[in-house]
Amino acid sequence: MTVLTSADSGSIARGAQILREGGLVAFPTETVYGLGADAASAWAVARIYDAKGRPSFNPLIAHVANIEAARREAVLPDAALKLAEAFWPGALTIVAPAAPGGSACELARAGLPSIALRVPDHPVARALISALGRPVAAPSANRSGHVSPVTAAHVAEDLSGRVDMILDGGRTATGLESTIVSFCGARPTLLRPGAVAREKIERVLGAKLAAPIRAEIMAPGMTASHYAPNARLRLEAHEIRAGESALDFGGRLTALAAPGTVVLDLSPAGDLVEAAANLFAYLRELDARGVEKAAVAHIPERGLGEAINDRLRRAAAPGLSQIPAQ
Numbered sequence: 622m623t624v625l626t627s628a629d630s631g632s633i634a635r636g637a638q639i640l641r642e643g644g645l646v647a648f649p650t651e652t653v654y655g656l657g658a659d660a661a662s663a664w665a666v667a668r669i670y671d672a673k674g675r676p677s678f679n680p681l682i683a684h685v686a687n688i689e690a691a692r693r694e695a696v697l698p699d700a701a702l703k704l705a706e707a708f709w710p711g712a713l714t715i716v717a718p719a720a721p722g723g724s725a726c727e728l729a730r731a732g733l734p735s736i737a738l739r740v741p742d743h744p745v746a747r748a749l750i751s752a753l754g755r756p757v758a759a760p761s762a763n764r765s766g767h768v769s770p771v772t773a774a775h776v777a778e779d780l781s782g783r784v785d786m787i788l789d790g791g792r793t794a795t796g797l798e799s800t801i802v803s804f805c806g807a808r809p810t811l812l813r814p815g816a817v818a819r820e821k822i823e824r825v826l827g828a829k830l831a832a833p834i835r836a837e838i839m840a841p842g843m844t845a846s847h848y849a850p851n852a853r854l855r856l857e858a859h860e861i862r863a864g865e866s867a868l869d870f871g872g873r874l875t876a877l878a879a880p881g882t883v884v885l886d887l888s889p890a891g892d893l894v895e896a897a898a899n900l901f902a903y904l905r906e907l908d909a910r911g912v913e914k915a916a917v918a919h920i921p922e923r924g925l926g927e928a929i930n931d932r933l934r935r936a937a938a939p940g941l942s943q944i945p946a947q
């Protein structure tokens with residue numbers, strides 16, 4: 622059930638508690654409404670992807686309280702810090718290499734080695750982030766393919782029944798998403814034009830922003846810099862062959878495993894949200910256990926299954942994701 626409530630100190634505190642328990646809270650920012658979850662919880666982040674109904678994992682912006690919090694999550698070069706000082710809090714999102722020991726989970730980054738960060742300039746967003754005390758992962762609070770919401774009513778139209786709470790803070794001031802600048806390549810790159818004009822950013826940087834290569838705009842979740850497991854994956858497996866370990870779903874392969882076989886079950890109960898939450902960790906776990914070949918159980922192509930299968934296909938055929946990422 623979705624609680625739609627006006628944002629005040631009481632409802633924001635309840636919202637933070639919902640986030641702490643792994644729930645979803647839509648909240649206003651100065652740009653558009655965000656669909657928030659605890660960025661540290663893969664479970665909660667999986668619920669975001671489920672609620673949005675996206676066919677692949679798109680990396681999410683981690684909303685943080687201030688520059689210090691951003692520096693715990695990302696390695697920010699001097700030029701990025703300059704922009705942060707000039708535009709935060711505000712409608713600028715900075716993409717930079719994820720810091721070792723950052724709290725955002727890998728699913729929030731969609732498996733990328735980089736992370737998108739923003740300090741929003743809206744009292745409700747800021748109060749929610751500080752009440753949680755951790756980064757809030759949030760895409761725009763619309764269903765996939767719909768326009769970004771600028772009122773709580775828009776959020777409710779798209780996500781009622783799919784989120785736990787919608788904090789109503791009125792119409793957003795800007796109505797346009799944040800500008801996204803990446804510091805992962807040789808030069809600062811404008812990934813998405815948005816509420817902060819390019820010229821303002823270039824003035825602070827003292828340099829022109831580079832244009833992204835096509836793949837970066839179309840599908841940042843699909844570039845080559847993803848974590849790819851060493852293990853060779855055989856998808857849609859109905860049995861475990863000699864020398865294989867298994868990545869299971871719903872206990873399908875577990876029942877067939879010889880004693881001593883490594884079997885990791887993404888969700889013994891056959892729950893696609895749980896499977897999404899475990900996916901990246903289990904791909905790494907296969908490598909940590911030195912697995913060379915793994916049979917992967919059939920995963921239904923519904924709900925989050927579509928995004929999980931998309932990611933597994935890329936992991937199984939690394940050639941598929943060899944779009945150069947800069």
Ligand code: TXA
Nearest residue numbers: 652654655680681682716735736737760761798799841
């Ligand atoms: O104004 C905004 O930016 C709003 C409010 C809620 O903050 N958020 C928003 O999020 O528009 P979303 O998910 O709709 O768009 C974020 C964009 C996506 O296109 C995503 O691909 C990109 O940011 N992004 C996130 N992390 C990235 C990364 N590590 N590398 C490249 N792009 C990234």
Ligand code: MG
Nearest residue numbers: 760761762769
């Ligand atoms: Mg969006």
